[in-house]
Amino acid sequence: MKTNTEDLFFIPKIIYFVNRTCTPDWVIERQQIDFHDFTFVLEGEGEYIVDDVVYPVTKGALVYIPPGSWREAKTSAENPLTLYALNMFLFDKDFKPATLPLPIKSQLEYDPKVDHLLERIRQYNALREATSSMQATAQLMEVFSQVLVNLGVVQGTGSDPRVQKAAAYVTENISRHISAAEIGNAVGIHPGYLNKLTVKHTGNTVSRFITNIRVNMAEDALVYEGISVSEAANRFGFSDIYHFSKVFKKNKGYPPSTAKTLLR
Template structure:
């Protein structure tokens, strides 16, 4: 699954509900002109999507695409509690998200924090809330798409890898090796290398070079620095190596930036 095809989509959440169903709760049968993304925290409900009966319960993520025929009612003995987002794309794009209608998806602490923060922003409706809410929802979608692309929510929630990535972003201009990073998270360097690749689909060195080259490109675009100065400031001691790495990642040499 290619995340890149989704990165220019901008969602407009027009309805968000911290849904605590009463026993007779239901959604009447109708074709929806929006996308429904629902996270079930407790209880159980029965959805009918394009004629298919589906049971959703705690730990499930429900995704119903625009244009679907939707109907639902909750289980009277165990009413559902869920967070539901109804949204449309802020363009004429008809692209659906690459999720099954029902996915077993225990909420990670990170995702739950994003959703709860979204809830606070949405309910308070302070000036600029729509922009802030949209940004939080994009973070939620990014995390979901990342998980879908790796097919491994457990590895992606590994706080040790997050700590290593943050350290690299903050210290990319310095000398960084896998042994030093391993000490930061109390892991064997070989094991950390394998875990990093499993989580990010890139080696530690590839990730480091991506961060360095992206920062180098920004500096060159802003002007005021020579290629040699930028290479040194971004952690490259050899300008020839820097040029080769830059071209390998960007497809053009650093000397062409800003032309």
Template sequence: MIPDFNNMIPELHYYIHRKCTPNWKIDANVIPFIDITYVIDGKAEYNIGGHIYTVKKGDLICIPQNTYRAAVNIPEDLMECYSTNIFLRDQFGQEARLPLPIISHIGIIPRLISRFHEIHEEWLQRDFGYMLKIRGILCLILYQISNLILNENHLSQEDPRIKNSIRYMSMHYQDPLTIDLMARQFHLHPVYYGSLFREAMGMTFKQYLISLRLNYAENMLKSGEYSVSEVALQCGFSDIFYFSKLFKEKKGIPPSGMFPPERRKKKEDTILLPGGKEE
């Protein structure tokens, strides 16, 4: 099961683009932060919690907070890496754990290297609001590495046809989209396209479209600016009774239950279900 990363807030404690010398080492200590190091060249030997690891190009090191750490270089193959020491908390200010393996071989990922370059520039320039910007970049890095390591479907989601499909659906969710229409855009047979989509997203095209529409509907309802009927129509549901039933089934409460507390119930918000009962 992939942990929920949505509430994690990273804070950079220290950053270095490390180019090791023959005598480089990290003295033994128990670190009060999380050490995330991405090796982009060479090798080194780490002692992490009493276990010896030889790390190499393409390895991602994730050392938990309050862990014993020491390291020495391998002189014949000097290591180059990006190293960030971070504190991680949830939205309530409590310390959070980063549930990643200590060593993961992810290879050389250009877009990930670009993120570390961005931190490098901000860390050195220290312009107005640089820590806020670094925090945002760290969030992107944590997302990318967790997606690479923990998300079993990440490779299939890299398919440009699926990525473009998701982008298109996000912009046209209210339109009468069908799997045949989307398959034609990529010159694919609908059955093959449907198989690609399910492999990438873990659900069928129709299931994803309904989920997308209901998420948009939830967001509109929470604003308190639209009636239930308006939300249903704007989110691609021509049958308001079907929308109400489906919303309650998937979200656990009727659409009107999403309205902010300060909104008084209006007549147009009441839906009479078959049999004369109110929603």
């Protein structure tokens, strides 16, 4: 059974994006990755090797390599690849690592919908240079939604990206107080309607939605960066360490001082 696009909620953290025309000797050496790697092939020929399986790629290929995979790649010297490459981390609505229901290699048929999709990707490339990362992130999420629909992985239901835009805005302003009115203004909707959207798509009010993002980001920093509880409270927008500890324990069921011990 296919999933509806409105049921797919994720927050991308982009770490690398490039529009590359490969030189004849271009290669990616074998390495294990801890991020999501997406490649859209525009022209040329080459091959990607994922977990020792070879995937020949040509115009229209979409390569998705999930975290934990071993990857390597090379281009044809006679017909070098032209591609978009994107590396990112993905998080779900609870700000936990997320995955996408995609195969390693897909072939996008060249019809008007795909032409539109490729134009959207080109627009994203411009957005990352010319506008805020929040707008670029929203554009990227729409691109992935269209990819999943075009591949038949999900059913298109006109998913509204405004909750994702709100989440992106919160993460960008995580160190300070943020009101529903401010987020609504940034997203372009009334705060009351924003609250309805967050309840519909995440099961949480705007206030709870913001708190969950703060706490989950703080948890990750405590566990993986080894920062102190006081630093986490300050970095993720809590008024003081006592308030942070109280909210964190209520949300997670354990105090922030034990996060690293419990989760590593």
